[in-house]
Amino acid sequence: MGYALAAALDDGFLAGAPRTGFAWLGAAAAAVVVGAYGTGKTYAGVAGLVEPFRDRLVTAVVDRALRRGDPAAVSRLTHQTEIARDAFAGLVMVARSFVFTAAGALTGLFLLAPPLLAVVVPPLVLGLALFLVTLRPLARRQEAYLAADEALAAGFGEVFAGLRDVTAAGAEPRVRAEAGALTEAALQASRALARWSVARVVALAVAGQLPVVLLLAVAPWLLDRGVTAGALVGALAYLTQSLMPALQNLVHGLGTSGSRLAVVARRLTAPSRTPGAAAAPGSPAPSSEAPALRLRRVSFAYGEHADPVVRDLDLTLPHGAHLAVVGPSGVGKSTLAGLIAGLLRPGSGAVVIDGRRADTEAAAARRVLIPQEAYVFSGTLAGNLGYLRADTVPEEELRAAAEALGMTELVGRLGGFGAPLAPAELSAGERQQIALARAYLSPAPLAVLDEATCHLDPAAEARAERAFARRPGGTLVVIAHRATSARRAGRVLVMDGADTACGDHHELLARSPLYRDLMGEDADGAHGSQPSPGSHPPRPPRDADRINPVPRPGLAGDGGHVVAHRPVGQVQAVGDLPDGRPFRGE
Template sequence: MTSGVSVESDGSGALRRIGPPARRFLARRKGVLVRLAVWSLAEAGQAFLVGYAIAHSVDRGFLAGDTRAGLLWLAAALAGVVCAAPVVRGVFAELAGLTEPLRDALVRRAVDRSLERALHGPGGTDRAAVSRLTNQVEIARDSFAGLVLTLRSFVFTAAGALLGLLSLHPALLVVVLPPLLGGLALFLATLRPMAAAQRRALAADEALGDHAARARAALRDLTACGTGPDRVRQGTRLVADAASAARALAGWAAVRTAALGVAGHLPVLALLVAVPWLRGRGVTTGALLGAFTYLAQSLLPALHTLMTALGAAGARLLVVLDRVTGPDPWPTDTRRATPVASGRAAPPAEAVPRGPGPVPAVELRSVTLSYGTRAEPVLDGLDLCVAPGEHLAVVGPSGIGKSTLLRLIAGTLAPDDGEVRVAGRAVTGRAVAERTLVPQEAYVFSGTVGENLAYLCPDADRADLDAAVRALGLTALVDRIGGLDATVRPAGLSPGERQSIALARAYLSPAPLLLLDEATCHLDPAAEADAERALARRPGTLVVVAHRLSSAVRADRVLVLDGVRAVCGTHEEVLARSPLYRDLTGHWNAGPLR
């Protein structure tokens, strides 16, 4: 199983995708960056002043017997601390000039992707759109703000502190810099593998969650196909993959903690150990105290914040930006094209040629469709011909392309290649009067029973409505509601009752082509059989995505989509030619599907 997340071993792919637009974004805001740099220079001066003033308050003031000078230098240090408040205020005021345009740009991108998915993607809806517009965009905004603050503060604070150490005595840098740079280098070395480990952990978690959700939704098919043990083994492997990714992530987190310890604690220890050596080279007591001030008040807090922010916010920002701005508009949904039974997308289908005779009710010519530019085809080169008045049942595991096929015929989905024709006319991607599609989730609106039944046939009279009620076996349900003129409360109906009303509505539809996408799944077997027989007697063509194998037995012909090839024929013909159909029929005869 593949995850919806594109995982690259070092995260360089995401960086390559994000890098150019990020540079263009910053290049258009040079004024904001210059003003931020000015405020940051003030912060560097403040960091320099505090340690320098403390050092001279000791050497030139208190140790020299000049208390007044010592207090003046301490007052200068206090002024440096107080000046930090307006500096921070100025930095945050300019920061909005970067974060808010970024947020606006990400929202526009998320909306564009959602609209693109609605127009061209699977299912017509984007369930991740709300997360991208709210949670992910805000994560990106907050992470970006944190990174800007942290990187800016570290660079300028470190510059001020290091300049202060150099001004006090060059030997101080000899002691402090090696462990500081060593810990920082070790931390930077963990960034790419840590990001890759985080992405692998995220991918493994999503793959496991997707496996669990799809297995739960396909329990019926798993039982019918006898593939339950395979799915258990697959789930076990995914759990092991997720555990391995979590252990790798924990290992790199331990290395990062070690880097933080090296950079955050060794400089102080090295300075303590080197005090005799430094005193021998003329480093004064005040310079030592100033050096400890630079470490404790400036360098080490800035370094700790930098490591924490880059390790957490940086990785989150990279992943979220790649999600929101990535090239594939619906990466998570391409997995739905993978069949449960075989684990592969359907290769080219076996042709179902059209013979001489009247214009077919439905005709597919070399139809190919995939969800997303990098996804394997759900239908690949499928040819199909359905004669007028024929009853066709479509059978196959969940996710194999049965609903996709009906959407293509209904005109709500356009193929990538090939042609779909209904009643001899090409389908252009918009629904027309020649067909009626009844989905699994039946729609019943607040109105009278008669209005619901006549929705697709406004000219239907009372006799037509009564005939539909009798044909679909709805007499008891209509009487319980209060008759055809009684108001329907959709929330008061069971899923099966709503499906029964939708089927009666389709029965009254004047469309010569009726498409049922598991529209009887909430009915019991007897009610389903009665409904399908009534709809088959109705003038026109009936194409049914079978919920039970009994639907296939009742049909004139059966189309089996099994992930290897499409097989079409009568029940007996398909039994002889399709191993999957034989397995399904065997399980059905044994009882699980009845």
């Protein structure tokens, strides 16, 4: 554009040849059209870069959410990934525009008159250097601003969801103070970001506007040394119509979109530790002397004023142990599983896995939890089974796991390990088998089965538990829903509120009335179907959970279970009762 204007003036209008001048102006217009066409064609190439980038970010966010339960996953998936995609696309476009525009403008200035470069290049380089120096602190302020914004959104989300509770509890002053602190932190972060943005304006003025001022200031000197009037007009056109807009886009793009992209991408793709991943640098290696699991006076309650579900529990499991946890419904068995898995934090005491606290990433690599509701995602069967492994699981190992867990027939019916899965077409029991095999193949030595076999028949359940118990160096904790699980375990933990007991099957039959009731046996080992003299357990009724022991014999349908002394609010499944029969016909 600048070269065409200079030629139109020097060789055309100022030389008395208007046709030549108009011809050069026509060439400049044609160049603008060609440039616009070329810019339009670049968008397809940008899409080819940006969309795979966004897909990788989404994969990283979903992976972290599934592995670590990231509470900000929804915000990251719906908001921050879109910020990153838009920022990346804008950054690619402004960078491309600046590179080609600057190269064209500087080449044009050189062709017009080499002395013009001596005026334009020094302030341009100085301004760009000043801008690049401010990028890192600007990115840090941008990250602090985003973190404050996330905290503000999360805090006010909790407040809005609990306005009724806040009013009922008279907590307005406390909530006002906490919300005010979050708002003040966001305000300070915003101000810090704005202060550093001033440096960006200064850099833009030095690189983009100072060359124009200098060019006008030294114009007489340039004219005295042979630079033509057309060359000066062309140089001004290069600066004001090409270089300055491209520079403004670059500075604003890198300063805003670039720093935001760096911050958001780092937050989205920060590595998450997965079960089976190598320990972080500096973390101690697994200790062979430390027990596989240790609970030291652990207490937990669902609320500040609620009765503890787990109270002062001490438990030590060596490597290779097989523990079954039994007790009435609602007594805290799943709560214990959550404490071991690090999903819940004890109110007091400590949960330690292989020498590491349960809420650390080092402990997360040493355990795997299989909940009652098994999760199967769309993909191949091999992808589901090997999800907790850092490497690709060989097919021989997949077949061995399927054989150990009794799911060879299921693998054949699905079409092999490479077959795609449709989770909605699987039964609850089939999903549980796949989740069990996934945990079986994971390198985590401690496996916690929280009623993870409730949809399997007793034979399949027994086979799965035996397979986990035989894992080399493996430790198994089973939250049992059938009495047979306790019979198979080497140790049994009977949870009964504040009264807990731990031992093997025969020890607990001798000293735990609740365990005898759950097993449907008398103190001397006779099954509950044979009436025994007297009532068991011979303890006074308790009322902590509105549940009393059953005095027997003589009650119709009695299987040594428990009954509520108020209206029944939940009915046990028939198969959960020790004698397998309905209770009064339910």
